[in-house]
Amino acid sequence: AQKVTQAQTEISVVEKEDVTLDCVYETRDTTYYLFWYKQPPSGELVFLIRRNSFDEQNEISGRYSWNFQKSTSSFNFTITASQVVDSAVYFCALSEAVAAGNKLTFGGGTRVLVKP
Amino acid sequence: DADVTQTPRNRITKTGKRIMLECSQTKGHDRMYWYRQDPGLGLRLIYYSFDVKDINKGEISDGYSVSRQAQAKFSLSLESAIPNQTALYFCATSDHLPGRGRTGELFFGEGSRLTVL
Numbered sequence: 001a002q003k004v005t006q007a008q009t010e011i012s013v014v015e016k017e018d019v020t021l022d023c024v025y026e027t028r029d030t031t032y033y034l035f036w037y038k039q040p041p042s043g044e045l046v047f048l049i050r051r052n053s054f055d056e057q058n059e060i061s062g063r064y065s066w067n068f069q070k071s072t073s074s075f076n077f078t079i080t081a082s083q084v085v086d087s088a089v090y091f092c093a094l095s096e097a098v099a100a101g102n103k104l105t106f107g108g109g110t111r112v113l114v115k116p
Numbered sequence: 117d118a119d120v121t122q123t124p125r126n127r128i129t130k131t132g133k134r135i136m137l138e139c140s141q142t143k144g145h146d147r148m149y150w151y152r153q154d155p156g157l158g159l160r161l162i163y164y165s166f167d168v169k170d171i172n173k174g175e176i177s178d179g180y181s182v183s184r185q186a187q188a189k190f191s192l193s194l195e196s197a198i199p200n201q202t203a204l205y206f207c208a209t210s211d212h213l214p215g216r217g218r219t220g221e222l223f224f225g226e227g228s229r230l231t232v233l
Contacts, residue, residue, distance in 0.1 A: 009156065035221065045206065045224040091158055103149065103174070104222060106158035 002027040004094050006107035013082050014115050021077045021110045023092030029053075034068065034075045035093040035104060045091075051075060082114045119143045122207050122225035130233050135194040137228045139207030147211070148190040149222065150174075150182060153204040162205075165190055197232040204229050 003026040013019045025034065036048040049059065051068050059066045063080045079086050089111045093104040120141045129135055139148065146167050151159040161174030163182040171182060179201060181193045194201055208222040 004158075006158075043204070043227050045222075047221040047223075050221060093159075103161055103164055104159075106151075106160070108156050108158045 002029075002032075002094050002096060002105045004092050004105055004107035006090075006092055006110050008110045009108070010111040010113065012113045012115065015084060016081050019079050019082050019086075019112060019114075021079075021090050021092075021112070023075045023077065023107060025073050025075065025092070025094045027094060027096060029096045031096075033095040035095065036066070036075075036077050037091045037093065037106075039089040039091065039109070041088070048077075048090075079112070082112075084114050084116055087112060087114045118226060120207055120209055120223055120225040122205075122228045124228060125226065126229045128231045128233065129197055131196075131198055133197050133232075135197050135230065137192045137205055137207075137230070139190045139192070139225060141188050141190075141207075141209045141223075143209050143211070143223060144187075145209035145211045145223070146187065147209060148184065149208040149210075150180075150190070150192045151206045151208060152176065153206060153227075159206060162192065194230075194232075197230075199232045202230060202232045 005024045007022055011019055032053045034051045038046040038048055049066055056068050056070055065078045067076045075092060089109045091109045092107040095104050123138045149164040150162040152162055153159045160176050162176055162180050163174050164172050165184045168184050168187055183191050205228045207225040210222050
């Protein structure tokens, strides 16, 4: 069975600090997809990124960057120069690619609090 | 208007009552899902449906049932609500497996907060 672990339950930083969220996953599939979602205080879930298991290139989008390392089964997320608007719960999720369709297995989430 | 709409957004009910949460979508997606969110546990899959005649149990289906009335509608029922079903419930849709030009992401509704007293 697949599993996603986000060991950090809550991280508190001061604005402009960098923050890295850890995500470790388990799966028996060789083809799978990893996702990050953001849940701001308003409660909706916002898609941030998808990465497939064959693409280990790191990705950067503005102040967000993702480090995918298959060797350690990790897909970590870094917010550079954090802002108060980054305060949210962030979820890492895993989808097996074939028969399971794209049902996502979520980690427990990491709450990020950015203080001014 | 939201692409994925859930009703009601908030509901307080008593133990033993039957509750239905409804979800409708305008994205034209075949696949729909119901998730439950509890603090520290993330989101867990209750049921999912890949088309109108397809219903599948997820990780935590006990105590729940679903109905896929149409491509655009997927409802979740609690036949006899109990306090540990107090949670935030999300409906989601997706078009297909991730592929060329598709992210495979789930599109979520705004959530339905259910409290069972």
